[in-house]
Structure formats: structure tokens, C-alpha cells
Amino acid sequence: MTTSHSAQHPAFDRRVEKAALAQEIKESRRAVLVVNTRSRRGARAYSEAKRRLIEAGIILDASYPVRHSERLPEIVREEIAKGRKFIIVGGGDGTISSVVDHFAYVSVVLGVLPLGTANSFARTLGIPLDLPGAIDILVSGKVFDVDLGKINDGYFANGSSIGMPAVIGRATPHALKKWLGRGAYLLVGASKFMRYGPFRCIITINGEETSFDALDVRIANGGYQGGVLVAPDANPDDGQIVVHILTEPSKWALGKEWARVALRAPFRAADIEVLKAPELVIDTVPKQDVAVDGEVITKTPIRVSVGREALIVMVPPAFVERVDPGSEGTSQGTMT
Structure with missing residues (x-):
């Protein structure tokens, strides 16, 4: 597992890392889209999500409609190795859990498109469950770090x-x-x-x-x-x-x-x-x-x-205000 500066050096200011990622995403307007098309809404939503992201000004360096879910972790791992900084993952909670190990303690922002059955992780973060609302958060949300749970390794x-x-x-x-x-x-x-x-x-x-x-x-x-x-x-x-x-x-x-x-x-x-x-x-x-x-x-x-502050993810501003009162978070800013 690739390890970020903040994991290697506890004194490293996580805010600096988040701010740098937010600025890079804002300036480059680049992302990768990975959608589990086996998820309940994934097959229908992939084309629409791709279109809406491009219309919102996001340049997709790569996009993957993934029919076989076992390929998801491999694709995410390969894209992280290429130096991508913003990877949007569409699917349900099982999809997120299958790839989250690769996002732990790396300087990469996860974007969530909730396309599954329960979408519990998206609900926890306050991400809208409708596709336009979720894409709006990807475009104008805030970069924030959250804890991950860990079972064994x-x-x-x-x-x-x-x-x-x-x-x-x-x-x-x-x-x-x-x-x-x-x-x-x-x-x-x-x-x-x-x-x-x-x-x-x-x-x-x-x-x-x-x-x-x-x-x-x-x-x-x-x-x-x-x-x-x-x-x-x-x-x-x-x-x-x-x-x-x-x-x-x-x-x-x-x-x-x-x-x-x-x-x-x-x-x-x-x-x-x-x-x-x-x-x-x-x-x-x-x-x-x-x-x-x-x-x-x-x-x-x-x-x-x-896993304290293990995951950097794009969230609604209201989530930052709720879990970290008084913090302004790290604004990505609009990409259009």
C-alpha cells in the first residue's frame, strides 16, 4: 500500500496536503471515472454521469464502465500508480469497500457517486443520492479527510x-x-x-x-x-x-x-x-x-x-460544518 507524507511523518500538516490536492484539482479540472455497472443503478447511470461531468468542466483522463466487480480494485490501484489525484468511484457500499484500501493514506481524493442499493457511506457524508446532486458535490464540494475503520489488515x-x-x-x-x-x-x-x-x-x-x-x-x-x-x-x-x-x-x-x-x-x-x-x-x-x-x-x-484521517474525500460543505464546527474545510471551488 502506498503511503502518504502524513502517514509517514505524523508532524506533517494534513491541512497542507488537503489544500494542495484541492488546488491541483481546481486548476487541472482532471479526474478519472470508475463505475461499477453491476451495481443497481450503475449500468443506467454510467453514460449520464460521464456526460454530466464533462458538461460541468471536468476533463476525464480515463473512464471505466466495469462489468466485473473484481476488476475495480485493480483499476483503482493502476490509476493511483499513474499519479491521478481525483478518482470518482460509482457504485454501492460494496464497491467503495472493495477499493478503499487503495485510497488509505495516499494523496488522492475519492469522489463518490452513490449508485448502489443502500448507499450508507454516501448518506453518512451527506452526499445527495440523485446523480445531479452527487455530481454537484464533485464539482463544488470540499476536500476533507475522514477516518476509516479497520478490521484486521x-x-x-x-x-x-x-x-x-x-x-x-x-x-x-x-x-x-x-x-x-x-x-x-x-x-x-x-x-x-x-x-x-x-x-x-x-x-x-x-x-x-x-x-x-x-x-x-x-x-x-x-x-x-x-x-x-x-x-x-x-x-x-x-x-x-x-x-x-x-x-x-x-x-x-x-x-x-x-x-x-x-x-x-x-x-x-x-x-x-x-x-x-x-x-x-x-x-x-x-x-x-x-x-x-x-x-x-x-x-x-x-x-x-x-485509521485516523485515512481517507481524503470530496464532501458537501454542510458535512464539514457538522463534524468539524468552526472549520472552513478545504474548498475545491467550482470547476466550470
């Missing part, structure tokens, strides 16, 4: 889960997600729910071990998972990972919890144990699948940590 952008969401993530066919969107998760979840049961969750922070009987574990760098706000206390700019553990013994509590989240009902701390730390270890009995942004990547045990 791999980074994740937004959220991870252990329990029912991971079960659903493994069982939901891509074709079903493409045709039904978020409804695909509900359909598969209903079929898996009756056979689902609690597990033992052991969490270690600073050498101190705590265990719970858990139905669901959410690991959050940002507030959204599955397109729903599940961790309003998670902030991708505070150096902390938030863990929510649903501890009620009945699996029907899981259904009630997700219904409450979907209806945006008040948070009930009695139902959920909340832990916050920059680093922790999670194990379970029996072993459980671990899903990152909807894609199962490993099994427990896992080491979870924060």
Missing part, C-alpha cells in the same frame, strides 16, 4: 456487522439486490429469521474482557448501515469506533429493533450495550460471519481499529 468505509445482517449479506444474491433494491434484504431476512438465534460475544478493550449474549453486533465508523441510520453516535471524524450490541434474549427483539430503526423511533439504551474505543477485539461463540458494508469478508475473531 483491511480498511472499511462505513460499517460492519456480526449476526443477522451478515447472515443476510451472505445469503442475498446480487441479482435479487439489483432488481429489488433494499427489498431484497427484507425478503432474505424474513426467510432466515425463524432459524436465527443468539450467540456469545466477547469484547476486549485495553486488555479488559467483557462478554454478552448477543443477537446482533454493529460496528460503526459512520451512522448508516443498510441505508438506515443505526448508529447516530458514530462520527467518521472522532477517532473512535462505536459498537452496538443487541442483548435481549428473544430473537423477536431483533425484529423490533430493526422496525424501530426503520421507523426512526427513539433509541432505547436498555436494549443495546454501547462501547466506544479506538481499538478493540471481538470474538464470538460460535464463530460468526463478519460483513463489511453488506459483503461478508471474514469470521470472528477480529481486531477492529481506526
Whole structure:
């Protein structure tokens, strides 16, 4: 993994790096477009996104409609190696997670086009989910650095889960997600729910071990998972990972919890144990699948940590004002 000046030298001022990138992008008006055309909206949106970006004054050095998602990390890695400074990635949360390792601690700005099913990372950053709105942020947003979560040696952008969401993530066919969107998760979840049961969750922070009987574990760098706000206390700019553990013994509590989240009902701390730390270890009995942004990547045990200010990304000005009050951020300025 290529490492930036700020990762090599902690004293290096991250603001200088962001300002230099913002200025270079503003002056050159150059970018690379990489779109996962297997994502729900990607196939329809690629041509329109390319046209709108060019009309907005962005010069595309390269553009890739990627049908086979396994090619995405390779393309991003190659473009970074060419010295590109602004790479726009279109797709869903799985697409972002598949490439985010290559953006961690490099002097390259990620632009997000939310074209997936849930678009949780875009929601966390306040990026509009419609194509014109998202492109407006790419053209006139602000360059800002946010934390990445890290599981073992791999980074994740937004959220991870252990329990029912991971079960659903493994069982939901891509074709079903493409045709039904978020409804695909509900359909598969209903079929898996009756056979689902609690597990033992052991969490270690600073050498101190705590265990719970858990139905669901959410690991959050940002507030959204599955397109729903599940961790309003998670902030991708505070150096902390938030863990929510649903501890009620009945699996029907899981259904009630997700219904409450979907209806945006008040948070009930009695139902959920909340832990916050920059680093922790999670194990379970029996072993459980671990899903990152909807894609199962490993099994427990896992080491979870924060990649502080690891990702430089184009965000709406309102996001900067919300997570970093008093900061003016780094304005890219209009490219037209």
C-alpha cells in the first residue's frame, strides 16, 4: 500500500496536503471515472454521469464502465500508480469497500457517486443520492479527510456487522439486490429469521474482557448501515469506533429493533450495550460471519481499529460544518 507524507511523518500538516490536492484539482479540472455497472443503478447511470461531468468542466483522463466487480480494485490501484489525484468511484457500499484500501493514506481524493442499493457511506457524508446532486458535490464540494475503520489488515468505509445482517449479506444474491433494491434484504431476512438465534460475544478493550449474549453486533465508523441510520453516535471524524450490541434474549427483539430503526423511533439504551474505543477485539461463540458494508469478508475473531484521517474525500460543505464546527474545510471551488 502506498503511503502518504502524513502517514509517514505524523508532524506533517494534513491541512497542507488537503489544500494542495484541492488546488491541483481546481486548476487541472482532471479526474478519472470508475463505475461499477453491476451495481443497481450503475449500468443506467454510467453514460449520464460521464456526460454530466464533462458538461460541468471536468476533463476525464480515463473512464471505466466495469462489468466485473473484481476488476475495480485493480483499476483503482493502476490509476493511483499513474499519479491521478481525483478518482470518482460509482457504485454501492460494496464497491467503495472493495477499493478503499487503495485510497488509505495516499494523496488522492475519492469522489463518490452513490449508485448502489443502500448507499450508507454516501448518506453518512451527506452526499445527495440523485446523480445531479452527487455530481454537484464533485464539482463544488470540499476536500476533507475522514477516518476509516479497520478490521484486521483491511480498511472499511462505513460499517460492519456480526449476526443477522451478515447472515443476510451472505445469503442475498446480487441479482435479487439489483432488481429489488433494499427489498431484497427484507425478503432474505424474513426467510432466515425463524432459524436465527443468539450467540456469545466477547469484547476486549485495553486488555479488559467483557462478554454478552448477543443477537446482533454493529460496528460503526459512520451512522448508516443498510441505508438506515443505526448508529447516530458514530462520527467518521472522532477517532473512535462505536459498537452496538443487541442483548435481549428473544430473537423477536431483533425484529423490533430493526422496525424501530426503520421507523426512526427513539433509541432505547436498555436494549443495546454501547462501547466506544479506538481499538478493540471481538470474538464470538460460535464463530460468526463478519460483513463489511453488506459483503461478508471474514469470521470472528477480529481486531477492529481506526485509521485516523485515512481517507481524503470530496464532501458537501454542510458535512464539514457538522463534524468539524468552526472549520472552513478545504474548498475545491467550482470547476466550470
